Amino acid sequence: MCPDFETLSAFFDNEIEAPHDRQIEEHIRSCAACQAKLEEYKQLSEMMAGDPEPDFAAGMEAVRLSAHSLSRIKKVKTVPFWQRRINIPVPALGLAALFVVFLGVVSVLNLTRTADASFAMKTRPDSSIYTEDKIPVEDQDLEKIMKALEGQDLNREVIFHIPDESKTFNFGEPALIKASDRKR
Amino acid sequence: MPEKGFDEIYKALNNVIFKVAFRIVGDQDAAMDLCHEAFIKYFERIDPLPDLDQTKYWLIRVVKNLSFNFEKKRLREIKGINKLKENTQPFTASHEEQVIKQEIKSDVQEALLKLPYNLRVVLVLKEYGKMSYKEIGESVGISEGNVKVRVFRAREKLAQLLKEKINYVP
Numbered sequence: 568m569c570p571d572f573e574t575l576s577a578f579f580d581n582e583i584e585a586p587h588d589r590q591i592e593e594h595i596r597s598c599a600a601c602q603a604k605l606e607e608y609k610q611l612s613e614m615m616a617g618d619p620e621p622d623f624a625a626g627m628e629a630v631r632l633s634a635h636s637l638s639r640i641k642k643v644k645t646v647p648f649w650q651r652r653i654n655i656p657v658p659a660l661g662l663a664a665l666f667v668v669f670l671g672v673v674s675v676l677n678l679t680r681t682a683d684a685s686f687a688m689k690t691r692p693d694s695s696i697y698t699e700d701k702i703p704v705e706d707q708d709l710e711k712i713m714k715a716l717e718g719q720d721l722n723r724e725v726i727f728h729i730p731d732e733s734k735t736f737n738f739g740e741p742a743l744i745k746a747s748d749r750k751r
Numbered sequence: 752m753p754e755k756g757f758d759e760i761y762k763a764l765n766n767v768i769f770k771v772a773f774r775i776v777g778d779q780d781a782a783m784d785l786c787h788e789a790f791i792k793y794f795e796r797i798d799p800l801p802d803l804d805q806t807k808y809w810l811i812r813v814v815k816n817l818s819f820n821f822e823k824k825r826l827r828e829i830k831g832i833n834k835l836k837e838n839t840q841p842f843t844a845s846h847e848e849q850v851i852k853q854e855i856k857s858d859v860q861e862a863l864l865k866l867p868y869n870l871r872v873v874l875v876l877k878e879y880g881k882m883s884y885k886e887i888g889e890s891v892g893i894s895e896g897n898v899k900v901r902v903f904r905a906r907e908k909l910a911q912l913l914k915e916k917i918n919y920v921p
Contacts, residue, residue, distance in 0.1 A: 576903040
């Protein structure tokens, strides 16, 4: 009995296992139909193998070289973080720059802004009520304050108040700063 | 992957890898692209393959997987050309025919491209890749029995297509 053509196709590919391949081989020797089918597969295989192919040597050499160079690029691809590039959209960059400028202006203004409050000098002529004299900001110099006091009655009790939100720096005689009433 | 090793492997395998790629996609440039991508992928592999045979099967599997996208593109183009032929004036149709004629390589290749993709891949791996049914099954992800059936069907269909082609005299 003839094997089916699927088995013959597998036989042609040497894919039939040991005991069966012998049986098929023996059968084919005496069967013209199976011989013809096997011959057909053989011819088909030869036709495929003999089919002309494009000349690919040059193209494949280019493929090889490209694979080489690409692999090299991939090897050095790791860029240290300080060399990495980042993309920032121009509007965002502009906004950031504006913000920086704004911060700068505000901090400069804060530093240069002089205290809006002036030193308050409370004097007590007698033990009844306080009267308050304000010395202008420009006169925060100790000497000037002293001069301003010169004309005053020396029997008066004088209390200096440093303004609460003073932007002035603490320098000069520590004793004087200690003496001034910061607590109020 | 050390470069020396790569060159040896390339020398030994570029022939068979190109043949397989070319027979599946039927276009030289597309086949080159597939080979290029496959060898790049091989370069990127971290763990080495045990021997040349394993490397060959691995590369063929990569080529086969990559070829699927080309097949989809090819089928879309054929569909598009057929649609164009139906809907356009004769003078543009003749131009399209010229394009098609340029793509045709030989009777065998033309017949191969007419085979369904699943049959074509298996027969190409058998005839041009010189792989066993077991190896083909592992590459394609099907059983040996299935490979046997597909190889047989592909042969029958290819023989039929070639007979039609040879008998057909325009």
